[in-house]
Amino acid sequence: MEIRPILSTLMRHKTAAALIVLEIALTCAIICNALFMIGERITQVNEVSGLAEDELVRIQITGIGNDADAEAQTRSDLALLRGLPGVTDATVINQVPFVNSSWNSGIRLEQEQQQSSANATVYMAEDRFIETLGLRIVAGRDFNADEYLEFEALQAPEDERPPGIPGTIVTRALAERLFPGQDAVGKTFYSWGDEPIRIVGVVEHLVRPSLQGGPTQRESTMVFPIRTAYTVGGNYVIRTSPERRAEVLAAATEALRGNGPTRIILEDNTKTVSALRDEFYQQPRSMAWLLGIVCIALLLVTALGIVGLASFWVQQRTKQIGVRRALGATKGQILRYFQTENFLLATIGIVIGMLLAYGINQVLMGKYELPRLPLYYLPIGALALWLLGQAAVFGPARRAAAVPPAIATRSV
Secondary structure: OOOHHHHHHHHOOHHHHHHHHHHHHHHHHHHHHHHHHHHHHHHHHOOOOOOOHHHEEEEEEEEOOOOOOHHHHHHHHHHHHHOOOOEEEEEEEOOOOOOOOOOEEEEEOOOOOOOOOEEEEEEEEOOOHHHHHOOOEEEEOOOOHHHOEEHHHHOOOHHHOOOOOOOEEEEHHHHHHHOOOOOOOOOEEEOOOOOOEEEEEEEOOOOOOOOOOOHHHOOOEEEEOEEOOOOOOOEEEEEEOHHHHHHHHHHHHHHHHHHOOOEEEOHHHOEEHHHHHHHHOHHHHHHHHHHHHHHHHHHHHHHHHHHHHHHHHHHHOHHHHHHHHHOOOOHHHHHHHHHHHHHHHHHHHHHHHHHHHHHHHHHHHHHHOOOOOOOOHHHHHHHHHHHHHHHHHHHHHHHHHOOOOHHHHHHO
16 A cells, blocks of 8 residues: 555644644653553562561560660560460561661771762671571571670770671672672671671572662662660561461560560551561552553543544545545455554654653653663553554544445535
8 A cells, every 4th residue: 555645645634643643652652651660660569578578577666764674675575485386486676678767877898988889778687687587698608606796885985895897798789789790708898887897698688678779779788797685676576487477476465565564565567577568568559550540541542532533534534435435445445544544643653752751761760760761661662552553543444444435426
């Protein structure tokens, strides 16, 4: 089929053609960026935390006033929790994943370095941290018993403090960022003070508690061998079998209440880690659904626009179609005419839309720190609109192809 007659016809209907092109362009630009943002949020919601989430519960506790025996009370709490029926293990840590705040520290590769090479969250861990959370060590080892420090010792006057952190465990993502392509075990960096901290182990995954640093730094995480009291964060994490989480959570809560009457259990923050995750990702999940609804609405409006314009043009060209049918044009040729016409309009709109999509992404990158739009989203959006256009024009095109040749004779 010749394209020139189709273009000639479109030039005689510039306004209507321009409106459809503009509608397709805007839809393409928005759809490409919306699909990208949906993909980002789905990836975020489905991220691997590194924890045995289905086996963990978290109890947050706070003291009333100052507790001079906080360390002894914490050891008593842990012994009590580990002895409860159904409890596999238990630990106390300064922070837990899937909350909106975190302890963070800069990392320097050289002592005299002025700017940090990375910013990482700091988990302060006692002896059962790795086993309780279910972390997987992929290089190096866990902390040795003589490497643990007491948090209170770090708060002592400077001349009475330990010389430095004896070792750290980092995530594989942080190790690769600090020492790309190298074995990080045995390497050192500076973070707390001027003494080098040696990497003794690498865990496969461990996410930061908050979204600080964005998606690319979700696993910028290090673990220090520091035993904390319940007054430092107040987080007890207990591991059990998935089906006993509710039972163990209730029993552990009651046990802690009876083991220290001068403390308060924060009920709103005491729940399973799975529940913490669901709440933490509620906003990204809702945003993904909202963007999906916007995409569907835009595609529907665009389809209705194409159907409306095609139906109008069929009505306007009834005589022309009848004449062509009388001169021997087949139904298939009439059908292909309208489909080709729509394909040309869609192609022009898609090309403009791709440029708009790139421009919108640049704005989002500058304003909201969104990553660069991957190029493969552009052909995905283009294919979707091409298929949409062909599907939308098919009905009016079939009606046009069904116009009998007698129409032409009757209208002369």
